[in-house]
Amino acid sequence: xxxxxxxxxxxxxxxxxxxxxxxxLVVAGLVGLVHTAVATLTSMLLFGWLxxxxxxxxxxxxxxxxxxxxxxxGVVVAAxxxxxxxxxxxxxxxxxxxxxxxxxxxxxxxxxFRLVGSVVVRGPQFGWTLLQGAFGLLLxxxxxxxxxxxxxxxxxxxxxxxxxxxxxxxxxTGIGGRRIVSLVADRMAPEGDEK
Numbered sequence: 001x002x003x004x005x006x007x008x009x010x011x012x013x014x015x016x017x018x019x020x021x022x023x024x025l026v027v028a029g030l031v032g033l034v035h036t037a038v039a040t041l042t043s044m045l046l047f048g049w050l051x052x053x054x055x056x057x058x059x060x061x062x063x064x065x066x067x068x069x070x071x072x073x074g075v076v077v078a079a080x081x082x083x084x085x086x087x088x089x090x091x092x093x094x095x096x097x098x099x100x101x102x103x104x105x106x107x108x109x110x111x112x113f114r115l116v117g118s119v120v121v122r123g124p125q126f127g128w129t130l131l132q133g134a135f136g137l138l139l140x141x142x143x144x145x146x147x148x149x150x151x152x153x154x155x156x157x158x159x160x161x162x163x164x165x166x167x168x169x170x171x172x173t174g175i176g177g178r179r180i181v182s183l184v185a186d187r188m189a190p191e192g193d194e195k
Contacts, residue, residue, distance in 0.1 A: 011181045019174035025167025032160025039156030044095050048088030055081030093151070100151035103158075104143035111136030 032039035055078045062074030088095045114133030118126050143150045 012178055015174040015177035015181065017174075018170050018177070022167040022170030022172075022174060025163045025170065027167075029160045029162075029164030029167055032156060032163060036153035036156035036160065039160045040096050040152060040154075041092055041156075043155055043159040044088060044092035044099075048085045048092065048095075051081050051085030051088060053085075055079070055083075055085055096155055097148045097151040100143060100154045101147055103154060104140045104147060104150075107136045107140030107143065109140075111138070111140055 058078035118129035
């Protein structure tokens with residue numbers, strides 16, 4: 001017979017697991033921020049393997065769907081994923097250079113559009129939009145002017161920051177969940193004592 005106390009302990013363990021996973025992600029993010037070149041290479045290899053696995057799964061799905069109108073589309077998409085995965089795994093540095101250039105161009109165009117949009121529209125968030133545009137433009141120019149050298153650290157920095165903030169989010173969720181479980185357990189304890 002499982003009661004509220006047993007369920008509360010299970011939930012506490014689950015939330016404790018989230019906190020542990022969050023701590024691991026935070027540590028990985030901090031290590032990645034210190035060693036951005038390694039983090040860039042790791043993120044490229046991970047990206048390549050994900051493309052390969054996605055291509056294999058897509059190919060299996062296409063084979064299962066043979067005889068339908070979408071068979072050839074599934075085969076083509078799977079083949080493109082497989083080819084891209086092989087290229088990324090075989091040439092991670094070249095892929096990092098290309099993606100860094102793409103990121104710089106995205107920052108530049110996004111910054112220009114925000115700057116122009118904020119000046120033209122002059123909405124309630126004018127100052128923030130103008131600041132975002134200027135920051136995006138500056139970041140794009142900094143990455144672009146240092147390219148291809150910037151490809152050694154830009155993607156690794158983004159990857160590490162994503163790990164860091166995801167880890168902090170998991171830690172906050174785990175700690176908050178444990179607090180809620182303990183609050184509920186405290187409220188239910190007097191009812192259990194009365195019985």
